[in-house]
Amino acid sequence: MSGNTFGTRFKITTWGESHGPAIGVVVDGCLAGLKLDISDIQKEVDRRKPAKNSKVSTTRREKDKVEILSGVFEGKTTGMPISLVVFNKDTRSKDYSKIKNLYRPGHADFTYDIKYGSEFRDYRGGGRSSGRETLARVMAGAIAKKLLKEREKTQIFGHTIQVGSIKAKTFSKSFIEKNELRCADKKAAKEMQKLIEETRFKEGDSIGCIIEIIIKNPPKGIGHPVFDKLDADLAKAMMSIGSVKGVEIGSGFEAGTKKGSENNDQMSSKNNKIEFLSNNAGGILGGISTGEDIVIRLAIKPVPSISKELKTITNKGKNTKIKTLGRHDTCLGPRIIPVAESMAAVTILDKIL
Amino acid sequence: MSGNTFGTRFKITTWGESHGPAIGVVVDGCLAGLKLDISDIQKEVDRRKPAKNSKVSTTRREKDKVEILSGVFEGKTTGMPISLVVFNKDTRSKDYSKIKNLYRPGHADFTYDIKYGSEFRDYRGGGRSSGRETLARVMAGAIAKKLLKEREKTQIFGHTIQVGSIKAKTFSKSFIEKNELRCADKKAAKEMQKLIEETRFKEGDSIGCIIEIIIKNPPKGIGHPVFDKLDADLAKAMMSIGSVKGVEIGSGFEAGTKKGSENNDQMSSKNNKIEFLSNNAGGILGGISTGEDIVIRLAIKPVPSISKELKTITNKGKNTKIKTLGRHDTCLGPRIIPVAESMAAVTILDKIL
Amino acid sequence: MSGNTFGTRFKITTWGESHGPAIGVVVDGCLAGLKLDISDIQKEVDRRKPAKNSKVSTTRREKDKVEILSGVFEGKTTGMPISLVVFNKDTRSKDYSKIKNLYRPGHADFTYDIKYGSEFRDYRGGGRSSGRETLARVMAGAIAKKLLKEREKTQIFGHTIQVGSIKAKTFSKSFIEKNELRCADKKAAKEMQKLIEETRFKEGDSIGCIIEIIIKNPPKGIGHPVFDKLDADLAKAMMSIGSVKGVEIGSGFEAGTKKGSENNDQMSSKNNKIEFLSNNAGGILGGISTGEDIVIRLAIKPVPSISKELKTITNKGKNTKIKTLGRHDTCLGPRIIPVAESMAAVTILDKIL
Amino acid sequence: MSGNTFGTRFKITTWGESHGPAIGVVVDGCLAGLKLDISDIQKEVDRRKPAKNSKVSTTRREKDKVEILSGVFEGKTTGMPISLVVFNKDTRSKDYSKIKNLYRPGHADFTYDIKYGSEFRDYRGGGRSSGRETLARVMAGAIAKKLLKEREKTQIFGHTIQVGSIKAKTFSKSFIEKNELRCADKKAAKEMQKLIEETRFKEGDSIGCIIEIIIKNPPKGIGHPVFDKLDADLAKAMMSIGSVKGVEIGSGFEAGTKKGSENNDQMSSKNNKIEFLSNNAGGILGGISTGEDIVIRLAIKPVPSISKELKTITNKGKNTKIKTLGRHDTCLGPRIIPVAESMAAVTILDKIL
Numbered sequence A, B, C, D: 001m002s003g004n005t006f007g008t009r010f011k012i013t014t015w016g017e018s019h020g021p022a023i024g025v026v027v028d029g030c031l032a033g034l035k036l037d038i039s040d041i042q043k044e045v046d047r048r049k050p051a052k053n054s055k056v057s058t059t060r061r062e063k064d065k066v067e068i069l070s071g072v073f074e075g076k077t078t079g080m081p082i083s084l085v086v087f088n089k090d091t092r093s094k095d096y097s098k099i100k101n102l103y104r105p106g107h108a109d110f111t112y113d114i115k116y117g118s119e120f121r122d123y124r125g126g127g128r129s130s131g132r133e134t135l136a137r138v139m140a141g142a143i144a145k146k147l148l149k150e151r152e153k154t155q156i157f158g159h160t161i162q163v164g165s166i167k168a169k170t171f172s173k174s175f176i177e178k179n180e181l182r183c184a185d186k187k188a189a190k191e192m193q194k195l196i197e198e199t200r201f202k203e204g205d206s207i208g209c210i211i212e213i214i215i216k217n218p219p220k221g222i223g224h225p226v227f228d229k230l231d232a233d234l235a236k237a238m239m240s241i242g243s244v245k246g247v248e249i250g251s252g253f254e255a256g257t258k259k260g261s262e263n264n265d266q267m268s269s270k271n272n273k274i275e276f277l278s279n280n281a282g283g284i285l286g287g288i289s290t291g292e293d294i295v296i297r298l299a300i301k302p303v304p305s306i307s308k309e310l311k312t313i314t315n316k317g318k319n320t321k322i323k324t325l326g327r328h329d330t331c332l333g334p335r336i337i338p339v340a341e342s343m344a345a346v347t348i349l350d351k352i353l
Helices: A037-050 A111-115 A122-131 A129-154 A174-180 A186-202 A229-237 A252-257 A331-350 B038-048 B109-116 B124-129 B133-153 B173-178 B186-202 B230-239 B254-257 B331-353 C039-047 C109-117 C122-128 C131-152 C173-178 C186-202 C230-239 C253-256 C334-353 D040-049 D109-116 D123-129 D131-152 D174-176 D186-202 D230-239 D252-257 D334-350
Strands: A011-017 A022-028 A066-068 A080-087 A155-163 A207-216 A244-249 A269-271 A271-277 A292-301 A311-312 A319-322 B009-015 B022-028 B066-068 B082-087 B155-163 B207-215 B244-249 B267-270 B273-276 B294-300 B309-314 B320-321 C010-018 C022-028 C066-068 C082-087 C155-163 C209-216 C244-249 C267-268 C271-274 C295-302 C310-313 C319-322 D011-016 D022-028 D066-068 D081-085 D157-161 D209-216 D243-251 D267-270 D273-276 D294-300 D312-313 D319-322
Touching: A011 A129, A011 D022, A011 D081, A022 A129, A022 D011, A022 D022, A037 A066, A037 A129, A080 A129, A080 D011, A122 A129, A129 A155, A129 A331, A155 A174, A155 A186, A155 A331, A186 B267, A207 A331, A207 B254, A207 B320, A229 A244, A229 A292, A229 A331, A229 B230, A229 B244, A244 A252, A244 B254, A244 C334, A252 B207, A252 B244, A252 B294, A269 B133, A271 C295, A292 A331, A292 B254, A311 D252, A319 D186, A319 D273, A331 B082, B009 B133, B009 C082, B022 B133, B022 C010, B038 B066, B038 B133, B038 B331, B082 B133, B082 C010, B109 B124, B124 B133, B124 C122, B124 D319, B133 B155, B133 B331, B155 B173, B155 B186, B173 B309, B173 B331, B207 B331, B207 C310, B230 B244, B230 B294, B230 B331, B244 B254, B244 C230, B294 B331, B331 D334, C010 C131, C039 C131, C039 C334, C122 C131, C122 D131, C131 C155, C155 C173, C155 C186, C209 C334, C209 D252, C230 C244, C230 C295, C230 C334, C230 D243, C244 C253, C244 D230, C253 D209, C253 D243, C253 D294, C295 C334, D011 D230, D022 D131, D040 D066, D040 D131, D040 D334, D081 D131, D109 D123, D123 D131, D131 D186, D131 D334, D157 D186, D157 D334, D209 D334, D230 D243, D230 D294, D243 D252, D294 D334
Parallel strands: A269 B309, A311 B267, C267 D312, C310 D267
Antiparallel strands: A011 A022, A022 A080, A066 A080, A155 A207, A207 A292, A244 A292, A244 B244, A269 A271, A311 A319, B009 B022, B022 B082, B066 B082, B155 B207, B207 B294, B244 B294, B267 B273, B309 B320, C010 C022, C022 C082, C066 C082, C155 C209, C209 C295, C244 C295, C244 D243, C267 C271, C310 C319, D011 D022, D022 D081, D066 D081, D157 D209, D209 D294, D243 D294, D267 D273, D312 D319
């Protein structure tokens, strides 16, 4: 149980460090016969990349060119494990001596050291704890999303619903992928963008956000009654993404303030079609999907790397201070969306194969 | 993967239905040599029971007498699986004909039927989907809590921090187990009690709440980097408890509104002791425990069984209405606290054995 | 990974000690809707019991009365975990002081002590290491066999093919369950019986044997290419039964002496029906079932408890001698047959659900 | 459960096809701080390669150059997953049209087709079912062997004990790696070599063999009581290697013919050192290691690819005949030895981490 594998039937195993030779994933359990082209995967990987000239994201520039090393023959999956890899290129040989021996607040440096021993950590760019690890999840997720779409007509997408105190109020699905923030509200998107730029360039700070993932037309009847409830597995999947500090399903934390008569989703039947009159359950009852949209919201913490000076200690326990300069993101949510979609897709698929 | 087993090293497997012969759990992976008496388990099981003359909870009256069927010899665990059982007694032979063929809103009746087939469901008292299933978790959790306390000096407790819109504002740990609501704020507890009684007796309704679980002095360095992050496993553990709709760690959803400079926990060192200057991380960085308190909050939905009439359908798809009369809880949080403590204990223990 | 659970989809978890209150199993993953009566399980449990007035087996007399505590409603399985239990009765309060502190050769006393600590072992009748543990496997296996038979028309049976140097030479299936040795050769059965009686009563010794398990009409195409080959999982299942020292599939060890032209199973087709011209593969190619009979043979070591005096040591490391008197079996194979059939059934079923 | 992952703590996941771009393995769970150089892995991979100018083995000539893509930093493991890869080079663009549509006897072509669908199979060189898959096991095993040796002083080696009817009678450990057959008996080695050459060149046939794996100085007290017995897991590990048709531990099948007084390993104590007077148990009692050598023997079937004409069918069910010409091995045992050592190492290591 070393934590680099997720799922049991559609099982993904990721590997690789931020500044190591490559990042990859082995996808085990994909059905035979799925048409699979590099471009199916590349386009999802590209969605995870920072926008060109972005003022929100890192300026690290990776081509992130996907290669398929196994499991696909004559353009179709064979049922055998699919090995996907991206070789790292832009691993700028920068000087890490400043952060090598100290603990960046909000990062995993300290906990990796107490777990694995401070003399062995690959500190370059965060090593394995870098957000770059999620690239592997997106590669695997691209396959899961394609299979779900073709087999179940299930579609998964995410959008940013809050940055700082700015909330999205309107919803235009088609606008989501047209703005770097992946916000479905044009007006809010502009305000969010402004807030992020100010936070970044005026304050040298970063900012948190809330994103929402929606699984449209999910398969019915998936998930298990007790420990492996679908919402439980989705919660794990989402909370396993770095920077996620909260997960809610359907009415979520608001359910804690509501009455039963408000929160219960009533049912009715029309022309032999069963209908829920609301979706506070978020598509899951008793751990099993109802067939309604599955709605998940995630709290994303502000990026810990900022230009403000903070107190910290060295790995010898000496007090010191740190400013994390470099090519960092300011608000992670928009780039986490493809990752969260991927984890949702893998979780759902794992339950139906 | 049928979902009745949790954990890999300290592994618990539960079984039993609300109105079947018994409820039980097999605990596999407990170390040999732990002193274990029935009373260690009985006292936790008793904490889960509704208070006598409660106006908050069900009036079902079970003795819930725990029996140990294996794994303990001469008062100590042997390292072999521990089988624990409670025989059901108060399974009132009530008439279920009214709910047998229809779907109670907010309950799992509908999803169990689409998954397992409507002709096989044990509808008596909710069968396997009943909250009574959590009794088994509490039995297992009692062992986990004892082992954690003796081996690691780790202690776990929970309290109710919000019911409807009433929030706890002060914190007196010693008061928690002195009031049925398990609220640490005496004044808020009284208001919560009043709100619940009004909701129940005047409105025939139920109400949601938010609870907080605190793991004091957790072992350091547990959890894994990528998918099996400690927070991910805790999120799964918590979301697997019926009625939980949201989980957050540390600053949680608030992190989505904060700046990096506010949310980062700075560090300092005094007399060779490392100190975090805040705990927005909730005791976990990069999926691995820092040693600080682990802080988890859960949103609990209002009990779905209420006396108000709601629209629903029969299992043949006919429109109908339902009022769920009976011996139901009104606000589940306080009774979920020992369950959530148990799941936290099992999750933590599973990571260190 | 404490080893008391087998399978992932049809998952069984066993518990209980030889002289503890009870022995049981939780079966998780059985489909809903299987008709299941106590008698389905009781009849298999009875096959495992020693024959009355047996000269081959132990004289411990247990009723082994099976109880179903969950997962069955109105005579059918519900898809929820099935908890089965047998309470121990004939746990003669004999004096264990003689074996409490020493290591019986061929038994697990020594290894349990080095693993769990000598102060915690339940030494009564071997505790958890007793063959009585297999009772739980047979209860679970009864369900697996019934499900396999109804769903796949697969049948599983075993017979004794060798005791000491006496080999079965003819095969009469109907004779198997008519003799205590479960030998399909009437003449050999008589010789085996005689050999066992002589070994037991004249020599105070025990004797090994070889048994064969045959899976008729197994589902085709089950098992996985690499590590979870069907033969690999069957080998694990079989080797996990106490006293088994060898497992072979199809031509087995003889394959080590053969030529490719002899060992390859040629194929032909007649009237659109595919036919293998021999079955050296034992029904499995590349880890996946062909649909031919799956043939497994097991080497069973002689029962280690004998009346001859042997050298051993105490748990303090002092040299001593031991004669194991008591109610022991002499040749275990015939009683292991229902256990091995059960493990085969669980393994096969786990691969198809 | 798609079968390409083995182990739970020291977990290996393999991927790749015989004639695909590459073969690889992800090793998850290796401790941090192990010195690891390419040469540690390359030397084991080289042991698996056919000898130059071999008359026993295939003439396919691969460099099998190992690359490390993650998990190693400044020459030491970091605790993160180690990704190892060998790119395939000598994938001669031969004409597969002859075998593409028919089932080679003794191969997995037929079962892959019934499982995955005949239109998707990668038939080139056997695809995923090729023995080339074991290259990945050997890469992972090299790490496991190194860690076991450094941490536990455990050493693992194998030798060929029988080819056809020729048995090794003497044992010279140092001779094993000096002959292509890995036989410890110089005289027998010569006879085996002669038998193989005759079988190959005169008869166009292949031949089976028996190999023995010895784990010297294994850790004590590993393995679990019931289903996850050490011998059960070793049996699975070994039987998961293609061509293995039988596994035995210690006295193995001979135990089926012995008396208890012969087969029991007596114990004595001398100068506080515990001693077993024999090792029929093969180092395992009750599923847990005693600390004595663990002794495993494997039956290896003759290579199914031979030049003799055999009956078979096409994937349309038409009768036909086949001669498998090509670059094939004749007797696989010697090349399986490093694979079996690897699986033994991974199994043992998985139990102690």
